[in-house]
Amino acid sequence: MDTPDTTLHARQQLYRDMDPHHLTPLWEVLHALVPPQPRTPCVPAHWTYEAVRPFLMRAGEAITAEEAVRRVLILENPALRGQSAITQSLYAGLQLILPGEVAPSHRHVQSALRFIVEGSGAYTAVDGERTTMHPGDFIITPSWTFHDHGNEGGEAVVWLDGLDIPMVRFLDAGFAENDSSRSQQVTRKEGSSFARYGHNMAPVRHDAPFGATSPIFSYPYARSREALEQLERDAPIDAWDGVKLRYVNPLTGGHPMPTMATFMQKLPAGFSGKGWRQTDGAVYSVVEGTGSVDIEAGGQRWHFDFGPRDHFVVPSWHTARLASQDGCVLFSFSDRPVHQALAIHREERLS
Numbered sequence: 388m389d390t391p392d393t394t395l396h397a398r399q400q401l402y403r404d405m406d407p408h409h410l411t412p413l414w415e416v417l418h419a420l421v422p423p424q425p426r427t428p429c430v431p432a433h434w435t436y437e438a439v440r441p442f443l444m445r446a447g448e449a450i451t452a453e454e455a456v457r458r459v460l461i462l463e464n465p466a467l468r469g470q471s472a473i474t475q476s477l478y479a480g481l482q483l484i485l486p487g488e489v490a491p492s493h494r495h496v497q498s499a500l501r502f503i504v505e506g507s508g509a510y511t512a513v514d515g516e517r518t519t520m521h522p523g524d525f526i527i528t529p530s531w532t533f534h535d536h537g538n539e540g541g542e543a544v545v546w547l548d549g550l551d552i553p554m555v556r557f558l559d560a561g562f563a564e565n566d567s568s569r570s571q572q573v574t575r576k577e578g579s580s581f582a583r584y585g586h587n588m589a590p591v592r593h594d595a596p597f598g599a600t601s602p603i604f605s606y607p608y609a610r611s612r613e614a615l616e617q618l619e620r621d622a623p624i625d626a627w628d629g630v631k632l633r634y635v636n637p638l639t640g641g642h643p644m645p646t647m648a649t650f651m652q653k654l655p656a657g658f659s660g661k662g663w664r665q666t667d668g669a670v671y672s673v674v675e676g677t678g679s680v681d682i683e684a685g686g687q688r689w690h691f692d693f694g695p696r697d698h699f700v701v702p703s704w705h706t707a708r709l710a711s712q713d714g715c716v717l718f719s720f721s722d723r724p725v726h727q728a729l730a731i732h733r734e735e736r737l738s
């Protein structure tokens with residue numbers, strides 16, 4: 388009987404021979420395929436508004452919202468250049484709409500969130516209802532709903548777009564189409580959705596007009612801020628998060644969108660938070676105030692000092708610590724609902 392040839396040479400010959408048949412040996416990649424803990428290719432990154440804004444305004448001169456369809460500068464993770472992704476699963480960008488402009492109506496399977504960064508007086512229309520934007524408002528475009536934006540005010544309006552584009556691309560489940568008209572017909576008074584669903588009440592024979600997505604298009608900043616302020620005054624401060632609330636779909640109590648979770652938190656003045664890590668990488672938009680985030684993973688460290696309208700990303704399973712001398716308010720979003728639906732979400736809070 389022959390002794391089996393287990394030499395490196397024999398193995399490499401085996402790999403070469405099977406390669407044309409689209410076969411590859413698991414044992415060479417097993418460790419990387421099933422790592423002992425998440426090892427994201429994403430890196431932490433910070434975009435100061437001071438650096439980004441001039442490019443947004445130049446984009447405003449270089450192309451109209453109409454021609455661009457959506458005039459957006461994508462926040463690309465430095466380690467994922469060319470992929471239009473801020474994490475492996477999430478897209479983020481900053482969109483500019485100037486007075487008098489319209490971004491034409493279309494729809495797509497990808498869900499979108501808007502977080503208003505600068506300016507007032509623009510609107511987004513979803514399913515026949517307009518919502519006026521104010522800084523700090525969190526606005527939803529549910530999957531497969533027609534949406535257009537316009538600016539009937541007198542100032543430039545900028546918002547953060549968060550979409551589940553990489554997830555939908557991963558699943559090869561994307562559809563999209565343009566509307567027959569540039570701006571959709573308004574069929575409901577502004578504020579109808581909020582009146583129906585935004586007051587801890589719901590229509591008696593209520594349906595879920597957008598399925599798994601919240602029927603509230605706009606979660607106004609004034610409300611969120613008031614809640615955080617009261618909790619900062621009257622309730623214990625969390626040692627990791629300060630005062631943090633998640634946005635909810637009032638019909639389910641779950642996250643507002645099936646693919647994205649959203650949060651607003653207030654760090655009290657003098658806050659120096661404990662470290663935590665979680666499997667859902669998160670994108671932050673600084674609403675008010677200043678602070679810092681220290682991030683650590685695999686022996687590497689990052690430190691970002693942030694101010695109003697800055698954006699930063701904390702990738703999966705990176706340990707982060709927030710601090711603020713003078714207090715600040717942070718909006719954030721992540722793909723947590725997907726982790727939870729798959730029962731793979733993990734969070735670790737360091738003592």
Ligand code: 1HN
Pocket residue numbers: 457459480482495499534536548550552
């Ligand atoms: C989109 O429809 C919007 O509606 C923003 O404002 C960003 C990025 C990729 C694909 C569609 C919007 C987008 C987008």
